[in-house]
Amino acid sequence: MTLAPLFDVPVSALRRALDEKEISSVELANLFLDRIDAFNPGLNAFITVDRERTLVEARAADRRIARNEAGPLTGIPLAHKDVFCTEGVLTTCASKMLSNFVSPYDAHVVSLLKRAGAVSLGKTNMDEFAMGSSSETSYYGPVNNPWKIGHVPGGSSGGSAAAVAARLAPIATGTDTGGSVRQPAAFCGITGIKPTYGLISRYGMVAYASSLDQGGAFGASAGDCALLLSAMAGFDMRDSTSLDRPVEDYAAEIGTPASDPARPLAGLTIGVPREFFSVGLGDETHASIEDALAQYRALGASVRDVSLPNTRFAIPAFYVIAMAEASSNLSRFDGVRYGYRATKYADLVDMYCKSRSEGFGAEVQRRILTGTFVLSHGYYDAYYLQAQKLRRLIAEDFRRAFSECDLVAGPAAPMTAWALGAMGDDPVQMYLADIYTTPVNLAGLPGLSHPCGFDAAGLPIGLQLIGNYFSEARLLTAAHRFQQVTNWHLHRPAPIARANA
Amino acid sequence: MPLSNKQVGHLARLARLSITGDDVDVTRKQLDSIFVLITQMQAVDTTGIEPMSHPQELAARLREDAVTETDCRTAFQAIAPQAADGLYLVPKVIE
Numbered sequence: 001m002t003l004a005p006l007f008d009v010p011v012s013a014l015r016r017a018l019d020e021k022e023i024s025s026v027e028l029a030n031l032f033l034d035r036i037d038a039f040n041p042g043l044n045a046f047i048t049v050d051r052e053r054t055l056v057e058a059r060a061a062d063r064r065i066a067r068n069e070a071g072p073l074t075g076i077p078l079a080h081k082d083v084f085c086t087e088g089v090l091t092t093c094a095s096k097m098l099s100n101f102v103s104p105y106d107a108h109v110v111s112l113l114k115r116a117g118a119v120s121l122g123k124t125n126m127d128e129f130a131m132g133s134s135s136e137t138s139y140y141g142p143v144n145n146p147w148k149i150g151h152v153p154g155g156s157s158g159g160s161a162a163a164v165a166a167r168l169a170p171i172a173t174g175t176d177t178g179g180s181v182r183q184p185a186a187f188c189g190i191t192g193i194k195p196t197y198g199l200i201s202r203y204g205m206v207a208y209a210s211s212l213d214q215g216g217a218f219g220a221s222a223g224d225c226a227l228l229l230s231a232m233a234g235f236d237m238r239d240s241t242s243l244d245r246p247v248e249d250y251a252a253e254i255g256t257p258a259s260d261p262a263r264p265l266a267g268l269t270i271g272v273p274r275e276f277f278s279v280g281l282g283d284e285t286h287a288s289i290e291d292a293l294a295q296y297r298a299l300g301a302s303v304r305d306v307s308l309p310n311t312r313f314a315i316p317a318f319y320v321i322a323m324a325e326a327s328s329n330l331s332r333f334d335g336v337r338y339g340y341r342a343t344k345y346a347d348l349v350d351m352y353c354k355s356r357s358e359g360f361g362a363e364v365q366r367r368i369l370t371g372t373f374v375l376s377h378g379y380y381d382a383y384y385l386q387a388q389k390l391r392r393l394i395a396e397d398f399r400r401a402f403s404e405c406d407l408v409a410g411p412a413a414p415m416t417a418w419a420l421g422a423m424g425d426d427p428v429q430m431y432l433a434d435i436y437t438t439p440v441n442l443a444g445l446p447g448l449s450h451p452c453g454f455d456a457a458g459l460p461i462g463l464q465l466i467g468n469y470f471s472e473a474r475l476l477t478a479a480h481r482f483q484q485v486t487n488w489h490l491h492r493p494a495p496i497a498r499a500n501a
Numbered sequence: 502m503p504l505s506n507k508q509v510g511h512l513a514r515l516a517r518l519s520i521t522g523d524d525v526d527v528t529r530k531q532l533d534s535i536f537v538l539i540t541q542m543q544a545v546d547t548t549g550i551e552p553m554s555h556p557q558e559l560a561a562r563l564r565e566d567a568v569t570e571t572d573c574r575t576a577f578q579a580i581a582p583q584a585a586d587g588l589y590l591v592p593k594v595i596e
Contacts, residue, residue: 104576197556211555241559316539327516334517336589341582348592353519365518366528369509370535372516386542388552393545395553428534444556 007031007167008497011076011224012251014170018065018075025065025075029058029119032077034501036121036168043144043496045153045162047082048090049122057119064117072251073231074117079169081160082123083130084110084215085204093206094138095128097333097340097359107204108236109173109215116231121169124159128361129330130180130208132156133433134423137363142420145187146493147459151417154184157218161188164218167497171228172218177208178318179412179437181216182449186412186462189451189491191479192218193225196469197444198243201236209325210241212318212441221489222450222479226250229472245470253473254480263300264481268474270296271306271405276436282415288453288461289411292482296409299481306404308397311439313390315431318438320374320387326364327371333359366427395443402468407478411436412449412462440466448475451488460491503533 006014006023017023033051040046054077061075085091085103087110092098106114113120127137135143135158143158145151146166153162157174161184164172174181176194185192193216200215207213217228230250236242258264272293277286293303335341335355342354357365374383401408413433423430440447446469449462467475483489492498509529513520520528574587583590 100580102580104573104580198559237562237564240562241555241557243557310545313542313545316542319535320539320542331517335582336591337577338580338582345592348594349517350519351592352517353513356517357519360518365516365520366531366535368516368518369512369528369532370539372512373532373536374539376512376515382543383539385552386545386547387539388554389547389550390542390545392550392553393547395556425531426534427531428538431535431538442556 005500007035008492010221011170011219011227014076015072019070025058025061025119026055028075029054029077029121032121032169038501039166039168039496042149043146043162043166044141045125045143045159045166045168046079046122047092047094047125047140047159050089053089054119054121061117061119071116072227073113075119076171077119077121077169078113078228079121079124079160079163079172080110081126081157081172081174083126083175083206084173085206086110086120086123089123091123091206092139093129094126094140095360095364096139099139099340101339105204108201108238109232110204112234113231118231124157124163124172126159127156129206129364130156130175130177131326131363131367133179133183133430134418135159135184136420137361139361145417145459146496147189148417148457151419151459152187154187154413154417156180158184160218161185161190161192164188164190164220165493165497167492170219171224173228173232174216174218175205176214176216176441177212177322178434178441181218182412182437182447182462182464183434185218185449186464187417187460189460189493190218190220191222191225191448191450191489192216193229193448193472193475194440194446195229195233195472196446198241199233199472201234201239201242203236203238207329209322210329211325212322214441221483222254222448222476223251226254226476248473250473250476254477258481260300265296265478266300268301268407268478269405270301270303271401271408272303273306273308273311273401273408273410275308275311276410280414280432280435281411284455285411285415285461289463292452292463293409295482295486296478299485304405306401306408308401308439310390310393310397311435314394314439314442315435317387317390317394318434318442319431320383321391321442323367323371324375324384325371327368327375330364330368335359363427391442394439398439398443398445406474407471408466410464412464413437416455416457416459416461436464445469446472446475448479450479450482451491453488454491504529504536
C-alpha cells in the first residue's frame with residue numbers, strides 16, 4: 001500500500017501529523033497554497049487568495065500547537081465560500097456589486113473558525129449572490145468541475161466543492177438555500193451537509209433568502225464534515241433565527257462503536273420517497289441510488305417506501321419565496337454606503353438604478369424582478385401567500401414521512417454535472433435541477449449528500465440523506481458507516497487531485 | 502399570463518433597476534418562462550392552510566435595553582463610494 005499524500009488524508013490524520021510535529025501548520029498551508037497556484041488557473045475555484053495573510057494565521061496556529069493548546073481544527077487549512085464576510089479581505093459574493101467590498105467585520109462562522117485556529121486559504125468562487133445551481137453566474141467567470149474541465153461543479157457553492165474535490169483545500173464552508181451545498185457536493189464527488197435551519201448563524205453571511213439560507217460544510221468524507229460542522233455551529237445573539245442549543249461533537253458521535261459491528265445500521269429505517277424517482281431522473285443516477293440503498297440494507301438498515309406527495313410543487317413554491325426574499329434583501333445595494341456605484345447618473349434615483357443594473361448580473365436582476373412582482377399589490381395572495389401555504393404542505397409531508405422512518409434517502413440531483421452553458425437562455429431549465437433539494441430548505445430540515453457512483457462519462461453521482469430536525473449526528477453516522485465499507489468517497493479526479501503541485 | 506414590455510418597465514422602476522433597449526424583450530421572455538413555472542402552484546387548493554413564513558416557530562428574542570454596539574463609523578465609511586465629514590454623499594435631492 002502506498003501512503004496517501006498529505007493533501008489527500010482525512011482531517012484527523014492532519015491533526016495527528018500537526019500534534020506529533022511531523023509537519024507544521026505553515027508547511028501544510030504552503031502545501032495547499034502551492035496546489036492552488038498550480039491548479040486554480042484551470043478550475044477558477046478561488047476568487048481571492050492571500051498567501052501572506054494565510055501564513056500569518058498558520059504561524060499563530062503553530063505557536064498554539066507548540067503550547068499544547070490545539071483544538072480539533074487548529075492549524076488545519078480551509079476555504080470559505082465568498083458569501084461569508086471576512087474582515088480586511090475582499091468579500092465579493094461573486095458580484096460586480098461587491099467587487100470592491102473589503103469587509104469591515106467577520107461573519108460569525110468565520111470568527112468561530114478563526115478562534116478554533118483554522119487557517120483560511122482564501123475565498124471560493126460561486127454563483128453571484130448564491131443565485132444559481134452551476135456556479136456559472138459569477139462575475140469572476142465560471143468554475144470548472146475537477147472531474148471534467150468544461151463541465152459545471154454544481155452550485156451555488158461550486159468553488160468550495162471543486163476546491164475540496166481537487167484537494168486544493170481539505171475542507172470548505174458553503175451555504176445552502178435550495179441545494180447549494182448538497183448538489184455541488186454530488187457533482188464533485190465529495191460529502192456536504194446542510195444542517196437544520198438555525199443551527200449555524202447567518203450573521204455576516206450575505207443574505208439571499210433569509211428564511212431558507214443556511215451555512216454548511218464540505219469534506220472528502222462524513223468524518224471531515226463532522227469536524228467542520230461542529231466548529232461552525234452555535235448560538236449567536238446577532239442572528240434572530242439562531243437556535244439556542246448546545247453544540248454537538250459530531251465527530252465523537254459518529255466515532256461511537258456500533259453495538260453490532262456486522263450490522264452497524266441495524267434499527268435504522270430509511271424511507272425512499274417514490275416522488276424522487278419519477279420522470280426526469282437519469283437512468284444512471286437511478287441505478288447508482290438503488291445500489292447505494294442495497295448497501296445500506298447490507299449495513300443493517302431497513303428500507304421502505306414513503307410518500308412526499310407535494311414534491312412537484314417544491315420548485316415553484318421555493319422560487320417564489322426565494323425571489324421575494326431576495327428582492328427585499330438586495331434592496332440594500334444602492335451604491336450609497338458600500339459596493340459598486342455607477343460613474344454616470346443624472347440624479348439620486350438614476351444613481352440607484354444604474355448602480356444596480358450595472359452591478360448585478362442578469363440572473364440576479366431576474367430574481368429581483370420576479371420577487372418584486374410576486375410581492376406587488378394584487379399578486380401577493382396568488383403567489384407569495386400561496387407559496388407559503390405550499391411550504392406548510394411540504395413540511396407536513398416530511399413530518400408524516402418521519403413518523404414512518406428515521407431518514408429519507410434519494411438522489412441529490414436528477415442528473416450529473418452538465419457542460420458549461422448547456423442549460424441555455426431559459427432560466428427555468430436550471431431551476432428544475434433543484435427538485436430534490438429545495439423541499440428540504442422549505443421545511444428547514446438537515447440534508448447531506450455523499451458520493452455513491454459515477455456515470456458513463458466519469459462524473460460523480462450523489463446520494464442525498466434527509467433527516468428530521470437536529471438529526472445531523474444520525475445523518476453523519478449513516479454516511480460514515482456507508483463510507484467505512486465503500487470507497488466512492490476515495491475516488492479522485494485524475495490528474496489534478498493525484499498530482500503534486 | 503404573459504407580461505407586456507410596459508409591465509417589465511414598471512417592475513424595473515419598482516425594483517430600482519434600469520432595463521432598456523433589447524434587454525426589455527429578453528427580460529420579458531425570461532420572466533414569462535418563470536411565471537409559467539410558478540403559476541403551477543395555482544393547481545393546489547390551499548383553503549384553510551396556514552401560511553408558513555419560517556421553518557422554526559420562533560418568538561422574537563428580547564434583550565436588555567443597553568448599548569451593545571461600538572462606534573465603527575470610520576471603518577464603515579472608509580469603504581463608502583463617497584463620504585465626507587462623517588456623512589455619506591449622494592446627488593442633491595432638494596433644490
